[in-house]
Amino acid sequence: MSQTNPTIVRTRFAPSPSGPLHVGGARTALFCWAYAKAHDGSFILRIEDTDQKRSSDAACQALMHDLRWLGIDWDEGPEFDGIGGGDFGPYFCSKRLDIYHKYIDQLIDEGKAYRAFETPQELDAARSDAKRQKHNYRYDRSALKLDQATIQAYLDEGRPYVVRFTLPNDEPILVRDEVRGEVTVDPKEMDDFVILKADGYPTYHFAVVIDDESMNITHIIRGQEHLNNTAKHVLLQDALGFRRPVFAHLSLIFNPDGSKMSKREKAKAARKAASAFLQSKPTEDVEAWLSHLTSFDMKIGDLVRNSQQRHLHLYQEVEHLFSPTDFRSFLDGDTDEPGIAHLIADDLGVDLPEIDVQDFRVSGFLPQVLVNYLALLGWSPGNDVEKFDHAFLIEHFDLDRIIKSHAKFDRDKLLAFNLDAIQAMSPKQFHDLWYAHCREYHPKFVEKLSPERFDMLAAANQSRSKTLDDTVKSSQFFIMADDAIEYEQTKAVRKALCNGDPSGYDHLAAIKPLLADLTDWTKDAIEPVVDKYSQEHANGKLGKVAQPLRIAVSGSTVSPAIFETLAILGREAVVNRITRCLANRQQFLDTSNA
RNA sequence: GACCCCAUCGUCUAGCCAGGUCUAGGACAUCAGGUUUUCAUCCUGAAGACAGGGGUUCAAAUCCCCUUGGGGUCACCA
Numbered sequence: 001m002s003q004t005n006p007t008i009v010r011t012r013f014a015p016s017p018s019g020p021l022h023v024g025g026a027r028t029a030l031f032c033w034a035y036a037k038a039h040d041g042s043f044i045l046r047i048e049d050t051d052q053k054r055s056s057d058a059a060c061q062a063l064m065h066d067l068r069w070l071g072i073d074w075d076e077g078p079e080f081d082g083i084g085g086g087d088f089g090p091y092f093c094s095k096r097l098d099i100y101h102k103y104i105d106q107l108i109d110e111g112k113a114y115r116a117f118e119t120p121q122e123l124d125a126a127r128s129d130a131k132r133q134k135h136n137y138r139y140d141r142s143a144l145k146l147d148q149a150t151i152q153a154y155l156d157e158g159r160p161y162v163v164r165f166t167l168p169n170d171e172p173i174l175v176r177d178e179v180r181g182e183v184t185v186d187p188k189e190m191d192d193f194v195i196l197k198a199d200g201y202p203t204y205h206f207a208v209v210i211d212d213e214s215m216n217i218t219h220i221i222r223g224q225e226h227l228n229n230t231a232k233h234v235l236l237q238d239a240l241g242f243r244r245p246v247f248a249h250l251s252l253i254f255n256p257d258g259s260k261m262s263k264r265e266k267a268k269a270a271r272k273a274a275s276a277f278l279q280s281k282p283t284e285d286v287e288a289w290l291s292h293l294t295s296f297d298m299k300i301g302d303l304v305r306n307s308q309q310r311h312l313h314l315y316q317e318v319e320h321l322f323s324p325t326d327f328r329s330f331l332d333g334d335t336d337e338p339g340i341a342h343l344i345a346d347d348l349g350v351d352l353p354e355i356d357v358q359d360f361r362v363s364g365f366l367p368q369v370l371v372n373y374l375a376l377l378g379w380s381p382g383n384d385v386e387k388f389d390h391a392f393l394i395e396h397f398d399l400d401r402i403i404k405s406h407a408k409f410d411r412d413k414l415l416a417f418n419l420d421a422i423q424a425m426s427p428k429q430f431h432d433l434w435y436a437h438c439r440e441y442h443p444k445f446v447e448k449l450s451p452e453r454f455d456m457l458a459a460a461n462q463s464r465s466k467t468l469d470d471t472v473k474s475s476q477f478f479i480m481a482d483d484a485i486e487y488e489q490t491k492a493v494r495k496a497l498c499n500g501d502p503s504g505y506d507h508l509a510a511i512k513p514l515l516a517d518l519t520d521w522t523k524d525a526i527e528p529v530v531d532k533y534s535q536e537h538a539n540g541k542l543g544k545v546a547q548p549l550r551i552a553v554s555g556s557t558v559s560p561a562i563f564e565t566l567a568i569l570g571r572e573a574v575v576n577r578i579t580r581c582l583a584n585r586q587q588f589l590d591t592s593n594a
Numbered sequence: 595g596a597c598c599c600c601a602u603c604g605u606c607u608a609g610c611c612a613g614g615u616c617u618a619g620g621a622c623a624u625c626a627g628g629u630u631u632u633c634a635u636c637c638u639g640a641a642g643a644c645a646g647g648g649g650u651u652c653a654a655a656u657c658c659c660c661u662u663g664g665g666g667u668c669a670c671c672a
Contacts, residue, residue, distance in 0.1 A: 016672045051671055120670060127669085136596055136668070162670050180599065189597050189668075197670040204672045228598060228667040251600070252665070260665090373606095376621095380607060384620045403607080406665060410605050413622040423635080464634040474633080492632085534631090546631035558633045 009041025011219045013067075013074075014048045014208065017060035020356040023409065024223065024253045024261060026070060027374045031250065032221045033072045034375070034397035041218070045077030045084070046211060047092045050201045055094075066357040070367050071390050076215075088215040093207045100202040103210055103240060104163055104195065112168070112239045113195060115161045116143035117154055138191035139164065163196035165206075165236065173231040178248040178399045185231035193232055205232050213242040221248045221399075248399050250378055251406045255353075261409060266345075266352045267336035273350040274331055290324040293343055354411070364437055364468030369418045377407045387417070419466045430465075431458040437468040445472060448479040456568045460560035477554040478568060482576040485555040487588060492557045496547035498589065502537065504548030505585050510537065511545060512578045515571065523567040530563070552581035 076086025
């Protein structure tokens with residue numbers, strides 16, 4: 001874009017602190033940030049907390065935490081973790097009420113806005129009437145016909161009112177959008193919209209216009225859901241004599257099935273899991289399960305530390321426990337409360353779809369990978385370039401390569417990118433990251449493994465970790481008690497243990513003393529012993545011996561490379577587990593034949 | 595329903611604005627083969643798209659129109 005005047009680029013991300021940061025919001029923030037940085041400008045974070053009922057400080061903190069985790073730092077905005085501040089504050093709408101009121105008064109004085117006294121109920125009724133008669137609802141401007149004496153009388157008696165903006169004329173409204181081109185909106189599609197709510201707070205439309213002007217915002221990059229609203233903003237800017245910033249509206253991100261990515265996804269998945277679980281249960285069991293669920297202590301802090309409930313959100317400040325009634329109405333689909341969805345999912349051991357930034361964090365995605373992927377979802381640098389970092393974005397990002405069509409979120413591709421990034425790390429980098437992830441979300445891993453063993457496990461897992469979390473899940477047997485290992489009743493396990501002559505069990509019995517006698521318990525010492533054994537007794541087929549060993553120590557056919565696995569577990573655990581596996585031989589044969 | 599936006603492999607996209615070099619390129623996923631002590635990797639290969647119809651033009655994935663399909667907005671939410 002040609003910048004003819006030397007205006008300094010200023011972009012802003014203006015989220016509402018009413019919930020966790022959604023990937024869609026994160027992408028908007030990323031694009032605002034990238035554009036500002038690419039043009040030597042400033043990126044501003046402003047908290048749009050004009051909805052008193054839904055805003056919370058905890059959500060705001062979580063939001064900023066997520067932004068910083070992604071590496072999206074703001075030049076101006078709320079102070080947080082060493083950044084923020086600035087000369088155009090306050091950066092919370094709720095602290096700018098006097099500014100809004102000044103402009104509201106101005107508009108009323110100039111006859112460009114007026115007070116209206118209808119109640120929300122009256123308006124709802126009028127709206128549903130209009131809907132029934134199949135025509136579009138527009139506010140009928142009856143408050144405009146009120147004479148001054150009546151208005152004064154209403155004000156004197158303290159009747160609540162809103163302020164509406166008077167639509168100026170019938171001229172089509174032209175919005176220039178950097179990604180969509182010129183969009184015209186017929187004012188007949190709008191009505192005298194509310195700019196000040198009865199509680200004295202401005203609506204989004206009003207606050208955003210005032211704030212963007214007073215904070216010198218030059219470029220407004222936001223989701224396409226605001227495209228229609230932009231006409232209102234333009235009208236307001238004209239009425240107030242404000243400058244008109246550059247607009248760029250981003251298309252939305254969807255689920256692979258084409259549905260909108262929203263918190264409802266979590267509720268849907270949790271309900272599905274619950275109904276599968278409840279299917280065959282008698283009524284009393286359902287009751288018992290519900291009361292079991294309500295017994296969780298929902299205090300923040302504990303929640304996040306508790307690995308069983310690691311998905312529960314930082315932002316949630318739940319004062320009271322959910323009641324069985326809450327759960328029931330959730331299961332009936334009357335509410336989509338994500339807290340309940342996570343409780344159910346954790347209890348049932350199912351994964352919920354990741355839709356919020358923090359979901360991706362607990363799932364073990366790397367922030368730079370998420371940023372890379374998100375940038376690619378709606379923007380393309382061209383030339384088949386796909387992998388890039390923050391610095392590349394700062395260098396190359398611009399509005400002209402923003403994609404106009406909607407995109408579906410492809411989790412498999414994200415996963416592939418994450419694996420690539422993990423494999424590209426140095427062993428030390430991976431170790432440190434994996435350690436931090438375990439300490440945060442799986443503290444038992446850090447507590448139960450000695451540092452030496454933890455280090456070995458990290459090294460053994462790096463190249464097979466699609467996320468920081470998936471190898472933690474598949475490595476549970478490393479921290480289990482020897483007698484807690486359960487042998488999977490699967491075809492693969494049976495085959496490895498029972499088939500052939502000698503069978504896997506026979507090999508285990510034969511190799512056990514060789515391992516028990518090993519004095520130097522390292523990968524390099526174990527390997528030749530097992531290799532030599534398989535040369536002599538299994539036609540050199542290492543798998544014939546390795547698989548039974550793997551099952552004996554882990555309970556399943558999946559683990560890191562076998563010699564590393566044995567080395568990490570230690571001789572005592574390995575021998576114990578082989579002994580126990582052999583002792584279970586008859587029982588295993590009986591039950592697996594049954 | 596009204597208005598607005600969008601349309602290239604299953605998915606994300608390059609190519610489109612400045613029409614020919616496009617028998618449409620890449621990535622993820624899929625399939626086949628190979629490597630490997632399991633899983634995951636890794637290597638090689640294959641299959642796979644210009645939504646449909648009209649124009650404009652010597653020439654259209656590229657420009658225009660219509661249809662169809664998808665999405666968004668229509669709050670004292672943002």
